[in-house]
Amino acid sequence: MTESVADKENAVQPKAAAPERPKYQPSGPSLGPPGPKPVEKSMNFLPSLKRLLGHLGPERKVLAVAIFLAVVGILLNVLGPIILGAATDVIFAGFLSTRPASEIPPDVAARLNIVPGAGIDFARLGQILLGAIVIYVIASLVLWFQGYLVNGAIQRSIFRMRNEVEAKINRLPLSYFDRQPRGELLSRVTNDIDNVSQSLQQTLSQLLTALLTVIGVIVMMFVVSPVLAVIALITVPVTIVITTLIGKRSQKLFVEQWKSTGELNAHIEEAYSGHTLVRVFGRSKEVAADFDERNQRMFKASFGAQFVSGTIMPSMMFIGNLNYVVIAVVGGLRVASGTLSLGDVQAFIQYSRMFTQPLTQVASMANLLQSGVASAERVFEVLDSEEQSAEATGVLDSTRGRVEFEHVSFSYDPDKPLITDLSLTAEPGQTVAIVGPTGAGKTTLVNLIMRFYELNGGRITMDGVDIATVPRNALRSRIGMVLQDTWLFHGTIKDNIAYGRPGATDAEIVAAAEATYVDRFVHSLPDGYDTVIDEEGSNVSAGEKQLITIARAFLADPALLILDEATSSVDTRTELLVQQAMSALRADRTSFVIAHRLSTIRDADVILVMEDGAIVELGTHNELLDRQGHYFDLYNSQFAAAIEIDEEEAPAPSGGAPTPAPALRR
Template sequence: MLATMNVIPGQGIRFEDLAAVLLLALGLYVLSGLLMWGQAYILNGVVQRSVYRLREEVAAKINRLPLSYFDGQPRGELLSRVTNDIDNIAQTLQQTMSQLLNGLLTIIGVGVMMFVVSPVLGAIAVAAIPVSVILVSIIGKQSQKQFVLNWKYTGELNGRIEEAYSGHALVKVFGRQREVEQAFAESNSSLYSAGFRAQFISGIIMPTMFFVGNLSYVLVAVVGGLRVASGQMSLGGVQAFIQYSRMFTQPITQVASMANLLQSGVASAERVFEVLDAEEEPADVAGRLNPTRGRVEFESIDFSYDPDTELIKDLSLVAEPGHTIAIVGPTGAGKTTLVNLIMRFYELQGGRITLDGVDITSVPRHALRENIGMVLQDTWLFHGTIRDNIAYGRPDASEAEILAAAEATYVDRFVHSLPDGYDTVIDEEGSNISAGEKQLLTIARAFLADPALLILDEATSSVDTRTELLVQRAMSALRKDRTSFVIAHRLSTIRDADTILVMEHGSIVEQGNHQELLAREGAYYRLYRSQFEGAIEQEVA
């Protein structure tokens, strides 16, 4: 025994040799620590860069998606895909990549050593792998369905929360708190059930792998004992192989313990890739749009949101430069759709729209929209100062130009009553200013942009009567020498329009100026009478 240990009796301990062994062990530990640090550094970099690129791709994809995609997606659901699901992918990669890599290298290294010690026992140990794969695939298919439902219900729950929060005032006004709470409870219950089933089913994988690993261990011990008894292997060889078999099954068990993380990450990745695979807007063409006079022509256009429901059919229209075209009609007649088509928010199914004789599909969208100013009924302001919100459409505007636009649209009148004036910070909801003041800011934004073509979609719907008169004067100055499309329900705001279009069911049923249309006593006359004379007749009655 002493001879095998290279110990010479009577000479004592050779500290030089001991020091060499200890230094070698210390060096190996230091090298191991450095390699582990390097592995963590590289893997963290790979994971973070991958998630960074994924977020960039999703953000770029959203900018390329058509407006129709967002019309069909609940806002909270889409936000959940962009935030929660990507965060879950990052967490999954962060927690599993290192163990997966270590496990793969361990399986390869230990597997080679097992076959070196005993090919027969190595074949028995490796035979457990396909059995494990089959069992994991059977269980994994069931749990994967639940993880998909889990993240689907997470998106639905976020959508309900977003709706309830953004419409909190209306919920209170109409006393719908109980219904909102019930809807939340239903979504929360569905999420709980799916999450429980997903975690429970995926949790079966690890004990299953333990069972298969123990069976493999027993077979190795039995066959190894028989080979020792027959003299085909030494007892030390069997002992070494048993240790190798434990090392071989350990990483497989670790991977099984991460099955819930992996499957949750895969479910989130599927939801994110659905966004990345969504159909984009038709590719933009190269080129630029020359300065325009503002002549817009609709040439026999056809459009519908739903192929089975016809909306606009064979509509033709000419808007001359500098003219104001007012569009009126009942709800759902296609008024807003018409101006959305000018902006190319949607693509035509037939016909074409030209701007100064140039087909708008032959120029880049951004070049087209740079020449168009749009003021919507639904105001949109971002978190920033009043000055920044006015300058949104023209970031390079000077301070004097911003102030001039504010004065022309009567924003200046209320700004001085705010604590910080033009440096007042508006929150995302614009809750620190009134609805009318928010709409004045959007009008000032369009005024500053100085577009060649102007679109006003109920731009004064949230202002009081006195302010509306002032804004009408500002809008008259804004519309001067440029083509304007004005969508209005209050007919008093469009009496001075050059041409009034009356739309019904996606078609223009009448057109002319205010006096001409009243004289015809047709659709416009009925709209005008119902708006201005109905209330008087009721009072008289």
């Protein structure tokens, strides 16, 4: 820092001058206030369904062809009963032709072209049946290809939806993940999207063909017999009323089903990730009991949703059977009266079946569609979440590492100020140590440099450029960060070290590993640098994982280095070695070091002491000890004495006076 310590303290608000405010609780990326529990609300079905179908927009041309093919296939299918009715009339006419002419009513003989004694015209019958077979085969092929096109369009739409969710997650601010349980979010982007895919795949094509079938059948029923058509249509309003009543009740249960699924997944993920801790504290029974409770809640919601929606299909079948009986009776009476032929009645009975079957299918698919829309709404909640501010277009030139905070204010909760009017400057190549009690805002300070959170006031500049004016990737590519919580992905040790610099050579990777003492334990592993670390990192120790993350930062060679308790998981001897590596790593670059072990930051150029989001002291190690202020108290609490011996109870050597407690040494 170019300014003197005294000048710098004058530039920073002293603690006494800071306005009184409630103390914020622990600092770190998870500082954000816990998010509110989602309020249970009923699904807004139609708008959500419309939005879901809107994702099929890019497939308009394919869907238009599919609709055309569906129309052709359904048209051919609905012609089938008429043709088969004609075949029935040929057989019936041939049968009547063998009867005496006096027994055949003249109008029936004229309508069926009965020739006395001619018998069944098998040539004509064969032509009719062959025509029916050809029509049914063509209809099947057309509808098969139509289903192929629709399913392809659905899968491409779901593919785009997954990409949208992935891109959205990358645009969400860190505060969103602070409030969202990981298992719940994973359930939304995996289970819910899969459920949307299955629901659309199993319903969309069938719904299209079912609706076209109903329209085609209604037209043909009026062509055959308007009276019987009116009787058949009486069931439509009854079907709509029953489906609507059951659907409203089951939709709420489907919403609860997928909500409880997400909660159960979140619990399982949390319990599995911390299963060692659960065993250590003997909480297995409590965790199991919590699981049973959530599982029972999910069971009740799932069972209720499936049971209620499952009553639609038997209800539709009952109505369809009643309709079938009525049509059969009325049709038989009209045949007896001579107003309809037997073939027409047979065709109409087939049409009545073709009419009620798609209605039953639509009703039975209602539960699938409701479940899919319920899942889609959960996905839409992610897509509609507030994003981080738009990327700026500024340019960050070659970075020297000068960082300046200018009257910065920030809070996770508007009602709980954390950092107010903070100003400081870190010059290139300086090591700035940040110390203070838990919740003082240490990690928050470096998170603001990384733009994990946006400022409420003031600005932060790097080499004179406001970091809010440059793209986040451009900023973060100049910064290396080693966190207290290590993160390794499933892959080799070599790949994990090279994560921050994919184009690094093997020699550079090994050099970084040697500098950070990773090389010392890698050779004891079976496959060396090619050893695969599992997802939990259980095949390497916590300290070894932390060394790998330090090597990763070393290899990236950043202009600005942030170390957040980077040696908290290593043993004392290794810490000394790593400190030497850190000294080499910090050379010629600006470094922000957060530390609770004050012994690790004695050689820092400047030490900032934070409390309640404000810098209350700053200076070098010796300067701060001489002032006997906050830093002195922190240092004294760590190094004054490991064990205090009460003077009255301490044994006196050789019967002499009690031994006094060791004094603070620097």
